Amino acid sequence: MRIKDRIKPHILATPPSGIRKYFDLINEMKDAISLGIGEPDFETPWIIREEGIYSLEKGKTFYSSNAGFIELRREIAAYMARKYNLHYDPAEEILVTVGGSEAIDIALRTFAGPGDEVIIPEPSFVAYKGCAMFCGATPVPLELKDEHQFRIQPEQLEQCITDRTTVIIIAYPNNPTGAIMEYEDYARIVEVLKDKDIIVISDELYAELNYKGKHVSIAQFPEMKDKTIVINGFSKAFAMTGWRIGFACGHPDAMEQMKKIHQYAVMCSPTTAQFAAIEALRNGEPEVRRMVDEYDKRRRVMHDGFNKLGLSCFEPFGAFYCFPCIRSTGLSSDEFCEKLLIEEKVLTVPGNAFGACGEGFVRATYATSIENIREALARIGRFVERVRK
Amino acid sequence: MQQEILEILRTNSRISDEELAVMLDTDVESVKAVIKDMEAKGIITGYKTLIDWEKANQSVVTAFIEVRVTPQRGRGFDKVAERIYQYPQVKACSLMSGGFDLFVVVEGKDMKEVALFVAEKLATIESVLSTSTHFVLKNYKDNGVIFDRNGKDEREAVVL
Numbered sequence: 001m002r003i004k005d006r007i008k009p010h011i012l013a014t015p016p017s018g019i020r021k022y023f024d025l026i027n028e029m030k031d032a033i034s035l036g037i038g039e040p041d042f043e044t045p046w047i048i049r050e051e052g053i054y055s056l057e058k059g060k061t062f063y064s065s066n067a068g069f070i071e072l073r074r075e076i077a078a079y080m081a082r083k084y085n086l087h088y089d090p091a092e093e094i095l096v097t098v099g100g101s102e103a104i105d106i107a108l109r110t111f112a113g114p115g116d117e118v119i120i121p122e123p124s125f126v127a128y129k130g131c132a133m134f135c136g137a138t139p140v141p142l143e144l145k146d147e148h149q150f151r152i153q154p155e156q157l158e159q160c161i162t163d164r165t166t167v168i169i170i171a172y173p174n175n176p177t178g179a180i181m182e183y184e185d186y187a188r189i190v191e192v193l194k195d196k197d198i199i200v201i202s203d204e205l206y207a208e209l210n211y212k213g214k215h216v217s218i219a220q221f222p223e224m225k226d227k228t229i230v231i232n233g234f235s236k237a238f239a240m241t242g243w244r245i246g247f248a249c250g251h252p253d254a255m256e257q258m259k260k261i262h263q264y265a266v267m268c269s270p271t272t273a274q275f276a277a278i279e280a281l282r283n284g285e286p287e288v289r290r291m292v293d294e295y296d297k298r299r300r301v302m303h304d305g306f307n308k309l310g311l312s313c314f315e316p317f318g319a320f321y322c323f324p325c326i327r328s329t330g331l332s333s334d335e336f337c338e339k340l341l342i343e344e345k346v347l348t349v350p351g352n353a354f355g356a357c358g359e360g361f362v363r364a365t366y367a368t369s370i371e372n373i374r375e376a377l378a379r380i381g382r383f384v385e386r387v388r389k
Numbered sequence: 390m391q392q393e394i395l396e397i398l399r400t401n402s403r404i405s406d407e408e409l410a411v412m413l414d415t416d417v418e419s420v421k422a423v424i425k426d427m428e429a430k431g432i433i434t435g436y437k438t439l440i441d442w443e444k445a446n447q448s449v450v451t452a453f454i455e456v457r458v459t460p461q462r463g464r465g466f467d468k469v470a471e472r473i474y475q476y477p478q479v480k481a482c483s484l485m486s487g488g489f490d491l492f493v494v495v496e497g498k499d500m501k502e503v504a505l506f507v508a509e510k511l512a513t514i515e516s517v518l519s520t521s522t523h524f525v526l527k528n529y530k531d532n533g534v535i536f537d538r539n540g541k542d543e544r545e546a547v548v549l
Binding site for chain 1: 413414
């Protein structure tokens, strides 16, 4: 028996992430600067870490209830109300998950299956497509455009919807583009979605990292709230990536079924992380502000830098990514990233790793020090000048 | 903008006016003007560098000295503080609440030099009643900066 013959075709058909190969290259290099990692460079704030340590010292090492500690769910409810004016019942409408990633997976498993279509606006975080395929559903890309600042346009959405559409994924502030959607942008697509039997999975992991006004969630529209699963978490906002903790909010009927998958697959999310998360929501706000202010300054430096190098870049108002267009160099995204890494030791990620329509762009993160950003821009400047000659 | 500039300069005084302007989404002239104004008003009193002298292989000994003094009529503690802070060896001098009066930070090239300074200069000032000298053995954190961080990016390659 060949193992490979026994693997299900839809698993084999799911492509691996295109980001990986560059990471293998950079590991061998000295003095390389990575603008490739989609993760805060800050350590988890000490007050939060300390609460996790304290819980271990006290021997709090048991499972929590499947949905997560009720104390944490109450804090999440208060946080969602306070920050985003979204009201959820901690008992029935909130589920604590193993990072936002698990929430995405179980939401898709609950609402997408063989024969269904899942609309995924691209360029996009690589997991949506994979998770949809694992469910046997067909991912349908919605190609976002630079000229729309990578915001979803109602006409595009209309064109993607068929009788088989069961889910649309919405993810703003966005990885990889750094785009946001504002109230009016949502109002226009709500017009399209409000009368359709389509579930919205709204991945709002980067909600805190919005540099232009307040974050807007599609669930704030009353006609959308019941059919939207809001996914949020602690990784990006509180720099808690390794703790693996996030949450999903939505209608009790949805949460009940998602909880079933969660319960059978992972029991509950790590309890040390849950204790730390309670502290994060209670007292972490000033630390979040400090990090957001810092990201904002770096964002301006990087955005300004790319435009000065002639790599045109719309102003990204969210997350911690710039998504400059590199077509003026005459290189493809892959060529650009590979040559840049080998010749100048700067790692960026080719835009097409996030969907075909990302070709012609690269993703660069400013979740790294100002010094690194400055040096990386200088190296990219040298590189671009050479290539254009 | 004044506050924002101070926040940035506090952690990096070498940053250029151009970069400050980009970070704060304003123009270079405004940045220059605000900084000049703060310098004139004495809000910004200087630009220094944080140095880990041990790594620079230069021995610098720092001592924190608690000084008890007799306050002088009509001048309080200011007069004696003035006598103390004039010495170039004194890097900082503050009036304190609690069990002693002046907190004095002294730097010298070795312990002997600092001890001599305390014995010959500080302790002999008329209104100084007593001194208690504490030598710094190791600096863990100074001015908000943690020393001995390896500064290595420990994030691993992950697909996201």
